[in-house]
Amino acid sequence: xxxxxxxxxxxxxxxxxxxxxxxxxxxxxxxxxxxxxxxxxxxxxxxxxxxxxxxxxxxxxxxxxxxxxxxxxxxxxxxxxxxxxxxxxxxxxxxxxxxxxxxxxxxxxxxxxxxxxxxxxxxxxxxxxxxxxxxxxxxxxxxxxxxxxxxxxxxxxxxxxxxxxxxxxxxxxxxxxxxxxxxxxxxxxxxxxxxxxxxxxxxxxxxxxxxxxxxxxxxxxxxxxxxxxxxxxxxxxxxxxxxxxxxxxxxxxxxxxxxxxxxxxxxxxxxxxxxxxxxxxxxxxxxxxxxxxxxxxxxxxxxxxxxxxxxxxxxxxxxxxxxxxxxxxx
Amino acid sequence: xxxxxxxxxxxxxxxxxxxxxxxxxxxxxxxxxxxxxxxxxxxxxxxxxxxxxxxxxxxxxxxxxxxxxxxxxxxxxxxxxxxxxxxxxxxxxxxxxxxxxxxxxxxxxxxxxxxxxxxxxxxxxxxxxxxxxxxxxxxxxxxxxxxxxxxxxxxxxxxxxxxxxxxxxxxxxxxxxxxxxxxxxxxxxxxxxxxxxxxxxxxxxxxxxxxxxxxxxxxxxxxxxxxxxxxxxxxxxxxxxxxxxxxxxxxxxxxxxxxxxxxxxxxxxxxxxxxxxxxxxxxxxxxxxxxxxxxxxxxxxxxxxxxxxxxxxxxxxxxxxxxxxxxxxxxxxxxxxxxxxxxxxxxxxxxxxxxxxxxxxxxxxxxxxxxxxxxxxxxxxxxxxxxxxxxxxxxxxxxxxxxxxxxxxxxxxxxxxxxxxxxxxxxxxxxxxxxxxxxxxxxxxxxxxxxxxxxxxxxxxxxxxxxxxxxxxxxxxxxxxxxxxxxxxxxxxxxxxxxxxx
Numbered sequence: 001x002x003x004x005x006x007x008x009x010x011x012x013x014x015x016x017x018x019x020x021x022x023x024x025x026x027x028x029x030x031x032x033x034x035x036x037x038x039x040x041x042x043x044x045x046x047x048x049x050x051x052x053x054x055x056x057x058x059x060x061x062x063x064x065x066x067x068x069x070x071x072x073x074x075x076x077x078x079x080x081x082x083x084x085x086x087x088x089x090x091x092x093x094x095x096x097x098x099x100x101x102x103x104x105x106x107x108x109x110x111x112x113x114x115x116x117x118x119x120x121x122x123x124x125x126x127x128x129x130x131x132x133x134x135x136x137x138x139x140x141x142x143x144x145x146x147x148x149x150x151x152x153x154x155x156x157x158x159x160x161x162x163x164x165x166x167x168x169x170x171x172x173x174x175x176x177x178x179x180x181x182x183x184x185x186x187x188x189x190x191x192x193x194x195x196x197x198x199x200x201x202x203x204x205x206x207x208x209x210x211x212x213x214x215x216x217x218x219x220x221x222x223x224x225x226x227x228x229x230x231x232x233x234x235x236x237x238x239x240x241x242x243x244x245x246x247x248x249x250x251x252x253x254x255x256x257x258x259x260x261x262x263x264x265x266x267x268x269x270x271x272x273x274x275x276x277x278x279x280x281x282x283x284x285x286x287x288x289x290x291x292x293x294x295x296x297x298x299x300x301x302x303x304x305x306x307x308x309x310x311x312x313x314x315x316x317x318x319x320x321x322x323x324x325x326x327x328x329x330x
Numbered sequence: 331x332x333x334x335x336x337x338x339x340x341x342x343x344x345x346x347x348x349x350x351x352x353x354x355x356x357x358x359x360x361x362x363x364x365x366x367x368x369x370x371x372x373x374x375x376x377x378x379x380x381x382x383x384x385x386x387x388x389x390x391x392x393x394x395x396x397x398x399x400x401x402x403x404x405x406x407x408x409x410x411x412x413x414x415x416x417x418x419x420x421x422x423x424x425x426x427x428x429x430x431x432x433x434x435x436x437x438x439x440x441x442x443x444x445x446x447x448x449x450x451x452x453x454x455x456x457x458x459x460x461x462x463x464x465x466x467x468x469x470x471x472x473x474x475x476x477x478x479x480x481x482x483x484x485x486x487x488x489x490x491x492x493x494x495x496x497x498x499x500x501x502x503x504x505x506x507x508x509x510x511x512x513x514x515x516x517x518x519x520x521x522x523x524x525x526x527x528x529x530x531x532x533x534x535x536x537x538x539x540x541x542x543x544x545x546x547x548x549x550x551x552x553x554x555x556x557x558x559x560x561x562x563x564x565x566x567x568x569x570x571x572x573x574x575x576x577x578x579x580x581x582x583x584x585x586x587x588x589x590x591x592x593x594x595x596x597x598x599x600x601x602x603x604x605x606x607x608x609x610x611x612x613x614x615x616x617x618x619x620x621x622x623x624x625x626x627x628x629x630x631x632x633x634x635x636x637x638x639x640x641x642x643x644x645x646x647x648x649x650x651x652x653x654x655x656x657x658x659x660x661x662x663x664x665x666x667x668x669x670x671x672x673x674x675x676x677x678x679x680x681x682x683x684x685x686x687x688x689x690x691x692x693x694x695x696x697x698x699x700x701x702x703x704x705x706x707x708x709x710x711x712x713x714x715x716x717x718x719x720x721x722x723x724x725x726x727x728x729x730x731x732x733x734x735x736x737x738x739x740x741x742x743x744x745x746x747x748x749x750x751x752x753x754x755x756x757x758x759x760x761x762x763x764x765x766x767x768x769x770x771x772x773x774x775x776x777x778x779x780x781x782x783x784x785x786x787x788x789x790x791x792x793x794x795x796x797x798x799x800x801x802x803x804x805x806x807x808x809x810x811x812x813x814x815x816x817x818x819x820x821x822x823x824x825x826x827x828x829x830x831x832x
Contacts, residue, residue, distance in 0.1 A: 192696045192697055192699070193692075193695050193696055193697065194688040194689065194691075194692040194695060194696070194697055195695065197681065197684075197685075197688060197697060198688070200674070200677060200681070201674045201677065201681075201685055204674035204675065204676045204677055205670075205671075205673065205674045205675065207670050207671045208670070208671050208672055208673055208674050208685075209674065209685070210633070210653060210671075211631075211633065211653050211663060211665060211671045211672070212653070212685040212686045212739070213652075213653050213654040213657045213686055214685070214688075215654075267676070271674065271676040271677070272676050
């Protein structure tokens with residue numbers, strides 16, 4: 001094919017941006033479309049209170065999805081994150097109830113999250129056990145352990161200063177700040193830090209990364225450890241948004257988090273995707289579940305709609321890639 | 331002689347990109363018709379149209395004089411047209427017999443699969459292919475590439491193929507297997523099979539083909555009987571310009587020793603390898619696959635650190651336990667398999683080129699994107715990488731351009747010792763001579779290059795000295811003047827009747 005002719009081929013910045021961040025734009029477009037359509041049917045959907053509830057109540061999913069995206073981009077997966085968040089939230093609540101200073105109740109769960117997932121990452125990287133197996137094991141251990149230890153009781157009577165997720169600054173709830181700031185920080189880190197680049201390289205081709213002088217095992221452990229950090233923050237937001245902590249695992253949370261990453265454009269094969277995409281996708285879910293309420297549709301449809309969404313976005317992504325590939329061959 | 335299959339005026343586009351335009355092509359019974367052209371010339375698409383994978387947008391295809399329009403590979407197979415794919419589309423966990431009859435299994439009277447007969451027929455087919463050593467019950471994944479290829483040919487024959495399309499059948503074979511394959515192809519030709527033979531390797535084409543068709547940029551440049559062509563003429567038809575020299579190794583002044591190996595060993599696969607690589611020198615290592623060539627490279631580069639012996643760089647003993655250490659000593663390794671060890675394919679040219687030098691491009695852990703882009707732009711210019719720009723994803727590039735990215739990535743580390751494993755495998759003639767010219771220029775600048783290659787003409791043409799490896803150790807050394815195809819070939823295979831286990 002005429003290769004030389006494309007050498008000086010210039011394309012607009014916009015089309016380059018779309019090629020690099022296509023999936024993010026698709027998700028953003030879906031959110032905007034949802035606002036327009038649902039807002040037209042029921043204007044209360046666009047009210048301040050509802051929007052704040054949507055963002056604030058689901059920020060912990062977006063935060064957990066940041067870590068999940070790191071793990072998936074590195075070429076692995078974690079199906080235990082829901083249980084981990086349940087356990088960490090329970091630890092936070094228990095510490096708070098027992099009268100430890102509130103900063104202890106906030107920090108310990110994050111450190112425990114990092115420790116547990118560093119261990120998981122080490123098993124994956126050095127013992128070479130596939131991550132799905134390790135995390136399936138963790139899922140059972142954490143879930144079973146949590147129920148056995150707590151007996152499923154609810155934790156109440158935390159001191160008022162514990163509820164970080166209920167604090168507001170300029171009228172905007174704290175979880176929104178967490179979600180936005182952590183996403184932006186990580187997007188920057190993934191794009192500009194050499195370690196961020198290493199995560200993409202290891203996920204795209206671990207052998208090439210090794211031959212290039214990177215350490216795939218260390219990068220894998222790092223990704224899991226960071227994922228543990230974000231799970232810890234997510235657990236804090238989750239534990240402090242209501243007055244009670246149900247010391248059980250939120251059902252299907254791990255699937256929701258994984259789905260956010262995938263719909264946000266993180267390739268399940270590793271090597272591609274951004275945390276901006278996964279956060280946008282988490283927002284999209286929140287909007288959908290709220291929209292169903294405003295459209296008087298049973299909340300049980302949410303999962304079915306999410307499933308359809310996964311298939312539709314992946315299909316859209318494939319079509320887009322195929323078009324680019326055909327064009328790229330030029 | 332009438333044509334078995336005849337195509338006229340075939341055109342095909344993908345997503346508005348014209349890949350074939352008005353192609354005419356035919357294959358007669360009992361001939362080898364070579365199809366050549368640079369990567370991207372449209373050979374694969376043409377093969378896929380004949381094999382029923384793609385349908386032409388325009389034009390006519392006739393089989394035995396009757397119009398044919400295949401809707402699937404299966405439809406092509408029932409008309410006697412079979413394709414032996416380059417990537418060998420076999421099922422590694424199934425047996426040889428199961429693979430041969432996959433999709434058209436023989437059935438017994440009661441409707442079940444007739445295993446005894448399938449095994450027997452598989453045996454007979456393999457015997458016809460001079461492959462008595464292949465067990466019909468063996469797992470295909472356990473066979474060597476050469477043997478897997480025979481299974482694929484047997485599979486084509488089991489469907490009574492009269493036209494056999496072979497897509498770069500020798501791309502991953504060593505010299506000895508190539509010769510055996512060529513004799514199988516000749517045997518099939520004598521039995522009246524029409525063979526379409528796609529290859530980048532000119533010596534094979536001249537040894538085998540009756541006619542040659544050259545494609546370039548999706549158009550047919552011409553068809554000629556082999557007797558009317560010589561190598562120079564064929565190459566200029568393929569690339570559209572004359573190529574002065576296929577192996578442009580310049581004479582350079584050979585300097586001080588850069589890399590010395592003293593009785594280097596790794597497990598049982600690399601044994602007592604001693605050699606000296608000097609500045610400005612291209613040292614070729616020839617040998618069969620499995621002779622320990624690649625393993626030696628991996629050991630020098632620290633991917634499989636040495637278990638015995640010594641490595642000296644600039645005369646000083648060093649220990650290399652990881653690629654990082656090798657890199658910091660000024661060693662670079664362009665691996666055998668671009669996809670496996672060379673490139674991160676979903677990433678851009680820019681991101682691949684910078685991967686080896688992230689540390690020097692980063693300040694406080696953050697990458698300087700402007701510096702990175704400058705490096706990528708320089709690489710694109712210096713290596714003649716044909717791409718839209720530094721942000722193009724590498725998997726969209728052709729094989730030759732991908733290889734240039736691998737080379738650029740490693741030369742970004744400013745190495746003094748460059749190990750190249752199969753530097754031009756699967757690359758078309760034009761890109762090949764560009765890469766050879768680059769190697770020559772690098773040697774002239776004082777780099778020492780250790781080149782591993784299965785292509786004898788490349789080894790002989792590019793090397794200042796040639797070493798031959800066998801069974802994990804060095805068995806012969808030739809100066810450029812003494813390195814003839816016969817001498818090197820003999821050293822590679824001598825007292826090694828079966829190059830590899832079945």
